Amino acid sequence: MTAVDKTPKESAGRRSRLPAPLRRDQLLDAARTLVLEDGTEAVTMESVAAAGGVSKTLGYAYFDNRTELLLALFDREVGELQRRAAAEMAESPGLMDKLRAAVRVWFDVVASEGGVASVLLQSSQLRGRLGERRQAALRSIEELYGRQVAAEFGVPEERAVVVMAALMAALGGVIDRWTSTGEPRELVESVYLEMADASLRQLVRSGRPRP
Amino acid sequence: MTAVDKTPKESAGRRSRLPAPLRRDQLLDAARTLVLEDGTEAVTMESVAAAGGVSKTLGYAYFDNRTELLLALFDREVGELQRRAAAEMAESPGLMDKLRAAVRVWFDVVASEGGVASVLLQSSQLRGRLGERRQAALRSIEELYGRQVAAEFGVPEERAVVVMAALMAALGGVIDRWTSTGEPRELVESVYLEMADASLRQLVRSGRPRP
């Protein structure tokens, strides 16, 4: 009614009619940006719509509610990160090389696009279904890797998963420091890898009966 | 709790005129409980007042606004934790013993009262001034311990602080896992301590020029 410009504006066909899957992705992209800039609290149906350049309520055509939108974002981002890490790891031989590959991917992602997945996984404040999803994802990652470590080195799985929990969190911690202090990536990454390496070796040492 | 009585009450609430500092602490206590139960988002001026059994707006007599209240809580709790950890550490001889003592305190606090300080320090989602305060506190802790480690073992401080950042976060991670899975504290704590030990020893190894 208020004389909306019907001709596609700006660069790419950014406005008006988009096929559903594209619009959905676009909204998730907008949400991702918001999370990176101002945290999950900044993700409101309206802010996402505004960031996506669409009407305030269009989001509801794609997500049942705010929580579902965040869950969708979580799944997409964490899933993608795990897929990339898994792919890199598949090409690496030993377990430590696999770990190194995974860490590299993690840093790369954070360096290139901010790493929402990392932010979401480390957000211990998340409540409700999103919090549960985060816990579940963490526990599943810890157990996935923990099992491998346990199998490869013959150590008790219950210890391995705790180490993995520590290393996951530690990775988040150093990335947090890295992004906040601006120290050189090589320094942070290498210190972390050494530490992870030492932790795993220690796990092996104490996990197996000393003769 | 759900259905608050909206009908004007007869029985006048006895206004238990408290000395300022006590009332202030009482409100912070209420806020602490809320953070532990439902996260920082659950801390509203109203919920704090309700939990403290005072009128909705009394909080403003003690704190300029919600942010200031949370900052005050942060300072009180994190300060207290550091004080306790420092005290324990003072009584321990070597650096590893100090670290062990600190970790024990940390676990104790979480076990006994939930550990708001821990929660707040790990809340990477915090934004604004509270987020800055958290970063500052983390960085200062990392540097405090990092400097000691650097001094004692003759390793570069820049590496030591990164390890400390990792260990701080790792501690949060294992505590997170511990509280969410209910694994035995001894297991989690000992695995963490071994890992921290190994990490520091590795730091020393790699930090000193190999002959």
Next chain:
Amino acid sequence: MTAVDKTPKESAGRRSRLPAPLRRDQLLDAARTLVLEDGTEAVTMESVAAAGGVSKTLGYAYFDNRTELLLALFDREVGELQRRAAAEMAESPGLMDKLRAAVRVWFDVVASEGGVASVLLQSSQLRGRLGERRQAALRSIEELYGRQVAAEFGVPEERAVVVMAALMAALGGVIDRWTSTGEPRELVESVYLEMADASLRQLVRSGRPRP
């Protein structure tokens, strides 16, 4: 029902191209069900479409807007009820028998399919054009029967219509009670008929000049 699938579906919905009048009726059927289950407020363009298994906006191809749809439903259902009642009445001899027949139809309809017409006619809450239509329908029914009563018994029409208004509402009232308490139909129906009978006889008595 609750969690509608928002992810684009693969299996294309088979568009069962229906002849216009059939589709129209199908939508009205859906609306009727909704009214019976959850009242007129539950009738939204979307809910009707969903209940009819068609796309959200198809309703607009058959009805100008929500109000028109409800009006169409009203006319169809109330008209149908009157037609059935009229048919039954035609086969009955005296006026009281006619009335009895009408009441039986009314109860039958409510018993068998819930009686949207009855619901709509008793919905004093209806506003706007739908409210007017309801008032008009009621007044016209009252006058139709009232005139017959007046003619047959030689009583003033102005009194007869008021009695009919009372009896119509009373019928709604006992049906309301009947459906809500589950008392036996025979009881409710017979009490109502006796009362209607007595009311009409009283009307005759007082309506004719006492000698």
Next chain:
Amino acid sequence: MTAVDKTPKESAGRRSRLPAPLRRDQLLDAARTLVLEDGTEAVTMESVAAAGGVSKTLGYAYFDNRTELLLALFDREVGELQRRAAAEMAESPGLMDKLRAAVRVWFDVVASEGGVASVLLQSSQLRGRLGERRQAALRSIEELYGRQVAAEFGVPEERAVVVMAALMAALGGVIDRWTSTGEPRELVESVYLEMADASLRQLVRSGRPRP
């Protein structure tokens, strides 16, 4: 902020600070007017606030939510009507006189202030808790009077309550007709009373064994 006039405006001290119970009543008054003018659907937190000349959200200080507001209105209005009717009835001797007194009150109230209670009690469309409350109120009125009738005339209570249900609804019906057609009150009221009288006498006749 936008330069609100702080000096009390218009006639009575209608603006700003009011003692809680007064404000509460004022809001209920506003809601009553809205129900009378446009039905319960027109009662929104905002419309009530607007009608009361207060900010959009003040209502929440007095009522938990919209439903509670409507329930409070229902209780206040229906309660008041019953109290007035009961008072009038107490002063009348026989049962029919009591009924006459009650009907007079009912008509009076509708004539003088529109009769929200009447509207609410006849709104068969009401759903949820308000609907339940309405049903409960109706059933309780029916049983209260039904029991008296049963006791006084020695007829089965199960028949008496049905007659009362019919008469209650009939009262609503004639009032509905009265307000919509503007026929003289004396006509409508007297026809209704005769009909009620006849119905009760018929109840007595059929309820007692014919010798």
Next chain:
DNA sequence: GATGAATGAGGATTCATTCAT
């Protein structure tokens, strides 16, 4: 005839905050 994308208006709530007493 039917769908799918998109909008805008309206209404429920919550909360931080101000002000007067």
Next chain:
DNA sequence: GATGAATGAATCCTCATTCAT
């Protein structure tokens, strides 16, 4: 020091409705 009344800004979310294909 403490309360109680009141406001306004943000959100969440539902629906009627329009338009292009």
